[in-house]
Amino acid sequence: xxxxxxxxxxxxxxxxxxxxxxxxxxxxxxxxxxxxxxxxxxxxxxxxxxxxxxxxxxxxxxxxxxxxxxxxxxxxxxxxxxxxxxxxxxxxxxxxxxxxxxxxxxxxxxxxxxxxxxxxxxxxxxxxxxxxxxxxxxxxxxxxxxxxxxxxxxxxxxxxxxxxxxxxxxxxxxxxxxxxxxxxxxxxxxxxxxxxxxxxxxxxxxxxxxxxxxxxxxxxxxxxxxxxxxxxxxxxxxxxxxxxxxxxxxxxxxxxxxxxxxxxxxxxxxxxxxxxxxxxxxxxxxxxxxxxxxxxxxxxxxxxxxxxxxxxxxxxxxxxxxxxxxxxxxxxxxxxxxxxxxxxxxxxxxxxxxxxxxxxxxxxxxxxxxxxxxxxxxxxxxxxxxxxxxxxxxxxxxxxxxxxxxxxxxxxxxxxxxxxxxxxxxxxxxxxxxxxxxxxxxxxxxxxxxxxxxxxxxxxxxxxxxxxxxxxxxxxxxxxxxxx
Ligand SMILES: NC(=O)C1=CN([C@@H]2O[C@H](COP(=O)(O)OP(=O)(O)OC[C@H]3O[C@@H](n4cnc5c(N)ncnc54)[C@H](OP(=O)(O)O)[C@@H]3O)[C@@H](O)[C@H]2O)[C@H](O)CC1
Ligand SMILES: [K+]
Numbered sequence: 001x002x003x004x005x006x007x008x009x010x011x012x013x014x015x016x017x018x019x020x021x022x023x024x025x026x027x028x029x030x031x032x033x034x035x036x037x038x039x040x041x042x043x044x045x046x047x048x049x050x051x052x053x054x055x056x057x058x059x060x061x062x063x064x065x066x067x068x069x070x071x072x073x074x075x076x077x078x079x080x081x082x083x084x085x086x087x088x089x090x091x092x093x094x095x096x097x098x099x100x101x102x103x104x105x106x107x108x109x110x111x112x113x114x115x116x117x118x119x120x121x122x123x124x125x126x127x128x129x130x131x132x133x134x135x136x137x138x139x140x141x142x143x144x145x146x147x148x149x150x151x152x153x154x155x156x157x158x159x160x161x162x163x164x165x166x167x168x169x170x171x172x173x174x175x176x177x178x179x180x181x182x183x184x185x186x187x188x189x190x191x192x193x194x195x196x197x198x199x200x201x202x203x204x205x206x207x208x209x210x211x212x213x214x215x216x217x218x219x220x221x222x223x224x225x226x227x228x229x230x231x232x233x234x235x236x237x238x239x240x241x242x243x244x245x246x247x248x249x250x251x252x253x254x255x256x257x258x259x260x261x262x263x264x265x266x267x268x269x270x271x272x273x274x275x276x277x278x279x280x281x282x283x284x285x286x287x288x289x290x291x292x293x294x295x296x297x298x299x300x301x302x303x304x305x306x307x308x309x310x311x312x313x314x315x316x317x318x319x320x321x322x323x324x325x326x327x328x329x330x331x332x333x334x335x336x337x338x339x340x341x342x343x344x345x346x347x348x349x350x351x352x353x354x355x356x357x358x359x360x361x362x363x364x365x366x367x368x369x370x371x372x373x374x375x376x377x378x379x380x381x382x383x384x385x386x387x388x389x390x391x392x393x394x395x396x397x398x399x400x401x402x403x404x405x406x407x408x409x410x411x412x413x414x415x416x417x418x419x420x421x422x423x424x425x426x427x428x429x430x431x432x433x434x435x436x437x438x439x440x441x442x443x444x445x446x447x448x449x450x451x452x453x454x455x456x457x458x459x460x461x462x463x464x465x466x467x468x469x470x471x472x473x474x475x476x477x478x479x480x481x482x483x484x
Contacts, residue, residue, distance in 0.1 A: 070122025164191025238267025239439030246315030264436025425468025
């Protein structure tokens with residue numbers, strides 16, 4: 001079961017190159033470039049007026065169309081009676097580019113933004129092609145300590161729209177206005193931090209299948225998949241997740257996974273408890289069934305019977321039983337969440353793990369586990385997740401305040417994470433939640449995307465006192481609201 005097709009179009013993220021191509025296509029189909037610039041400037045004006053009261057405005061304009069948007073915005077602000085000045089990089093713009101800006105152009109050396117001012121950053125956008133240096137860099141450096149507000153057009157100049165990386169230098173914007181679709185760079189790394197509040201305006205570009213390079217995670221993509229399970233009447237038809245438990249004191253992590261699975265909408269959860277913790281597990285769980293794990297054959301029996309997904313790794317340890325269970329889980333062919341100790345068991349010989357994985361698996365590493373398992377995979381988060389998924393042949397969910405999910409189909413970027421999620425055990429709950437969604441016949445990338453968003457949403461409105469014990473109850477609330 002897949003993402004909703006219409007929502008996929010709306011949630012598409014486009015690289016600067018794809019955006020330039022959409023731009024060319026629209027122009028070739030009869031919309032003049034000046035019209036697109038006009039619409040971009042008008043959208044910027046709308047946002048500027050909604051976000052800022054009237055004040056002195058300095059517009060920094062670059063040599064390309066990002067600068068052209070800035071110049072056109074300047075003309076509109078003059079018409080609206082705002083006090084503005086315009087500073088252009090390099091050669092002064094042709095008279096045609098700034099008809100309505102007579103007497104407003106200033107040399108770069110005069111740029112001295114004051115605390116109450118608004119600076120419009122229209123230096124570079126999608127056409128940034130190298131690190132920002134020289135005159136442009138000097139302008140952006142002046143912004144750093146000026147205390148002025150900054151509105152960036154398209155992207156904070158210096159942010160790579162494909163990756164979110166800073167090329168040389170980039171300002172900290174308060175507001176960014178972009179067009180048509182967000183770019184991955186608005187959501188990743190420094191890009192996400194530097195954009196401030198992001199607005200995306202429709203300027204009449206045509207969307208075409210194949211334009212997207214990634215998706216921005218949102219419930220409209222997968223909400224319909226969650227509701228499916230609720231229509232089934234028998235508990236096992238609604239999916240049955242098996243959580244492989246951990247021994248002794250370490251068992252708490254896997255118990256959190258079981259709680260995560262139990263509120264996912266799956267019909268049943270079985271906690272397979274190693275003998276050292278079975279009795280205790282039997283006393284703490286009510287809704288979760290507990291079975292003693294005499295050995296890997298207990299897992300095999302469930303996998304061949306009623307189980308529809310497996311969660312393995314949290315609190316499991318690195319012993320021989322863990323290896324056997326991991327082998328059994330992966331060999332079963334059932335959808336499988338591979339987390340924590342299951343990720344680090346083979347960190348010295350990852351190819352052994354990779355060769356046992358299959359396309360129904362979801363790996364959920366945090367940055368540390370990722371670095372140990374996918375040695376040599378470097379770059380921005382989106383590229384790394386994609387490379388890792390290709391290397392291991394499974395879906396990879398790379399956790400963090402921004403989470404990236406890569407697997408079959410377009411990768412997904414999840415951005416509703418908050419600091420409250422940085423609490424011990426929260427990842428264990430996530431693994432269980434995804435396992436429970438997988439059990440309901442949701443495909444791996446889709447289940448991971450749904451799990452990441454729901455998990456983050458459950459923590460979003462919570463204060464710093466949120467702990468992993470309280471997370472499942474909040475997750476249940478989020479799911480109930482989504483499917484009601
Ligand atoms: N499709 C849309 O969304 C629309 C976008 N619009 C706006 O147009 C820009 C993209 O315009 P483009 O002209 O392609 O690119 P830029 O203006 O961002 O920059 C290109 C020029 O800047 C020079 N450049 C690039 N990097 C540097 C640098 N580090 N230092 C100095 N100069 C740099 C580049 O020079 P080259 O030598 O590389 O050619 C170009 O001169 C988009 O962001 C929107 O704001 C339209 O208005 C509407 C449709
Ligand atoms: K810009």
